[in-house]
Amino acid sequence: DITIASKRIIFGLHRILPDNTKEHEGILNEAEGKLSALKAQFVKIGEELKGEDVYSFHRAFTNGVQEFIEAATFHHGLKHLTIPSISHLQDQYMGSTCPLLLTDYLQGLADLTGELMRMCICFCSRGGPERGHQLRELLYQVNSALTMVEPLPKMKQKMEVMGQSLGKCERANYT
Numbered sequence: 257d258i259t260i261a262s263k264r265i266i267f268g269l270h271r272i273l274p275d276n277t278k279e280h281e282g283i284l285n286e287a288e289g290k291l292s293a294l295k296a297q298f299v300k301i302g303e304e305l306k307g308e309d310v311y312s313f314h315r316a317f318t319n320g321v322q323e324f325i326e327a328a329t330f331h332h333g334l335k336h337l338t339i340p341s342i343s344h345l346q347d348q349y350m351g352s353t354c355p356l357l358l359t360d361y362l363q364g365l366a367d368l369t370g371e372l373m374r375m376c377i378c379f380c381s382r383g384g385p386e387r388g389h390q391l392r393e394l395l396y397q398v399n400s401a402l403t404m405v406e407p408l409p410k411m412k413q414k415m416e417v418m419g420q421s422l423g424k425c426e427r428a429n430y431t
Contacts, residue, residue, distance in 0.1 A: 258321070261294055265291060268287055299353055302355075310357070321364070322360050322367060333368070337393075339394070363408075372425070373425050376392050376428060378426045388427055388428060388429055392393070
């Protein structure tokens, strides 16, 4: 199940700690392997949707895709300190058969902010303020991008939580 595997990837990435830099690369590589392994499941979804109206079945797989986007962007953000584009995620993990809808991408990004906030606070409180600052900047990027688009009805609560996460990161960085 994509949702469960994605949650496990996120949980594994939270093992990265500022005082344990030797293991960072290993944890990131492990997560990359798990993310890549999910491509086969997306190919299956794409095969099942072939010739069908994606929007008719979207409700059946949207939660898993959003959780996957959260995991993949969290991994990419920790590794590169950037947010991957929708086309990068489509090409790298989902292939050409399973469509990645913009709504899923945006909602996955909104969910990502909570993970970035947790990691930022962890780094700031455990002696990694520089990395905490970098993660706060990454959270600013996501916030800026999402506030520029017209919010979807489902995004209202996520946008409020994103603002709260940003405030918590700012307090952690400046106290």
